[in-house]
Every structure is written in C-alpha cells, then in structure tokens.
Amino acid sequence: MRRKIIAGNWKMNGDGELVRRIAERAADAASGAELAVCPPFPLLAAAATQLPSGVRLGAQDVSEYEAGAYTGEVSGAMLREAGCRYAIVGHSERRTLYSEDNARVAGKYVAAQRAGLTPILCIGESLAERDAERTEAVVAEQLGAVFEAAGDRAFAEGVVAYEPVWAIGTGRTATPEQAQAVHAFVRQRVAERDTDSAEALPILYGGSMKADNAAELLAQPDVDGGLIGGASLDPEAFLAIHRAA
Numbered sequence: 001m002r003r004k005i006i007a008g009n010w011k012m013n014g015d016g017e018l019v020r021r022i023a024e025r026a027a028d029a030a031s032g033a034e035l036a037v038c039p040p041f042p043l044l045a046a047a048a049t050q051l052p053s054g055v056r057l058g059a060q061d062v063s064e065y066e067a068g069a070y071t072g073e074v075s076g077a078m079l080r081e082a083g084c085r086y087a088i089v090g091h092s093e094r095r096t097l098y099s100e101d102n103a104r105v106a107g108k109y110v111a112a113q114r115a116g117l118t119p120i121l122c123i124g125e126s127l128a129e130r131d132a133e134r135t136e137a138v139v140a141e142q143l144g145a146v147f148e149a150a151g152d153r154a155f156a157e158g159v160v161a162y163e164p165v166w167a168i169g170t171g172r173t174a175t176p177e178q179a180q181a182v183h184a185f186v187r188q189r190v191a192e193r194d195t196d197s198a199e200a201l202p203i204l205y206g207g208s209m210k211a212d213n214a215a216e217l218l219a220q221p222d223v224d225g226g227l228i229g230g231a232s233l234d235p236e237a238f239l240a241i242h243r244a245a
C-alpha cells in the first residue's frame with residue numbers, strides 16, 4: 001500500500017496567523033493520509049514549532065548548491081535544520097517565471113535528496129502542449145532529466161506531483177480520467193527503470209483540487225494524494241481535502 005499525502009503549497013501567501021490557524025486545525029488530522037504544509041521560508045520556524053508532530057513540513061524550493069556565494073538561495077541542509085522533510089522542486093511557477101529548465105530542476109532534486117529531504121518533483125504540460133498531444137512527451141522529458149541526474153533509482157526516495165499547468169490556480173481541474181492516465185504513464189516510466197520504486201512512489205495530483213472534487217480524483221488507483229495551492233490557505237478546505245483522502 002502506497003502512502004497517501006496531502007500537501008499544501010502556500011506559494012507567497014500566509015503569515016504567522018495562518019500558521020497558528022492551520023496548526024490548531026491540523027491537530028484533528030492525526031489519522032489517515034499524511035498531511036504536509038509548505039509555507040514560505042520565513043514561516044518555516046514558526047510552523048516547525050507549532051504544527052502537531054505528525055504534520056510534515058516542506059519548503060517550496062531548494063538550491064541545487066550546497067553552500068557558497070548564491071545570494072538569496074537556501075540549501076537543503078538549512079531546510080533540514082529548519083525541520084523540513086520535503087522540498088518542492090520544479091513547480092511550474094518556478095519553471096515559467098524563473099526560467100528553471102529540466103536540468104536545473106534535476107539538480108535541485110538531487111540536492112534535496114543529498115541533504116536528506118524528500119523532493120516533490122512537479123511535472124506537467126501546458127495547455128498548448130496538451131492540445132498538441134504532447135503531454136506524455138513533456139512529462140517523459142521532465143522525468144528523464146531526473147533519471148539522468150540521479151540514476152535509475154531516482155524515485156526510490158521521492159514524490160512526483162503531476163500538475164497540468166492549465167489547471168493550476170485556474171479553477172479548471174483535470175478530470176479524474178485525465179489525471180489517472182498521466183499518473184499511470186508516470187508510474188510506467190519509472191517502472192521501466194526500477195519496478196520497486198515505481199510501486200512505492202507517491203504520485204500526487206495538483207491543479208485546482210478542492211474539497212468538492214478531491215474525493216473522485218483521489219479515488220483513482222494511481223492518484224496517491226494532492227498538492228494543493230489555493231485551497232491550502234483555508235484551513236477548513238484543506239482539512240476537508242485531507243479527510244477525502
């Protein structure tokens with residue numbers, strides 16, 4: 001049985017008050033799927049002290065470098081020390097707004113693993129790529145860069161989040177069938193390299209997942225949880241998604 005994970009990506013939102021509210025509500029979420037919260041860097045310390053011990057902490061990004069003259073960057077070791085278990089890498093906003101290409105994302109993936117973090121690799125196609133029937137090719141390329149950097153067992157300690165770019169923050173969700181098809185494809189690509197890691201790999205869906213559409217997405221056999229943006233800022237909605245898992 002694969003573990004189910006519901007992870008919240010706050011993006012550049014939230015404050016100490018939101019940490020306090022989530023921490024209060026998350027106390028009810030000790031059972032069921034794993035719950036994780038990825039607030040902005042300055043809120044990690046408050047989250048680490050306030051969240052109930054079963055709730056995992058994640059960062060929204062990590063440097064591909066270990067240390068040195070990289071102003072503004074945060075290393076995996078720093079995130080571990082801050083109490084993180086996860087680091088998101090390759091979110092589509094990083095790829096598009098900050099020009100992170102597959103090679104850079106793969107470098108971050110490896111750096112996270114080396115620091116003892118579990119990377120959450122975001123992959124997914126744009127609307128134009130879906131319309132051009134390039135979804136599988138895009139996703140295969142994104143996975144391929146990680147295999148190139150980390151080897152055949154790259155996903156033995158990792159998480160994948162399939163996030164179609166056209167569904168992120170748009171209110172337009174992939175249908176359960178669309179999500180399942182891509183998740184099954186991802187698992188098959190990983191299995192071609194290493195069957196054990198494919199079987200154990202949590203593959204999360206992300207893109208306008210909400211309390212009212214979570215259950216049917218999460219019922220798909222290869223959908224092992226969700227990476228939640230907007231709805232993770234509302235403790236009620238976030239915990240309702242967690243209950244659906």
Ligand code: PEP
Pocket residue numbers: 009163167168169170171206207208209227228229230231
């Ligand atoms: C995300 O940014 O990872 C995401 C899934 O956002 P939203 O849930 O708001 O679409």
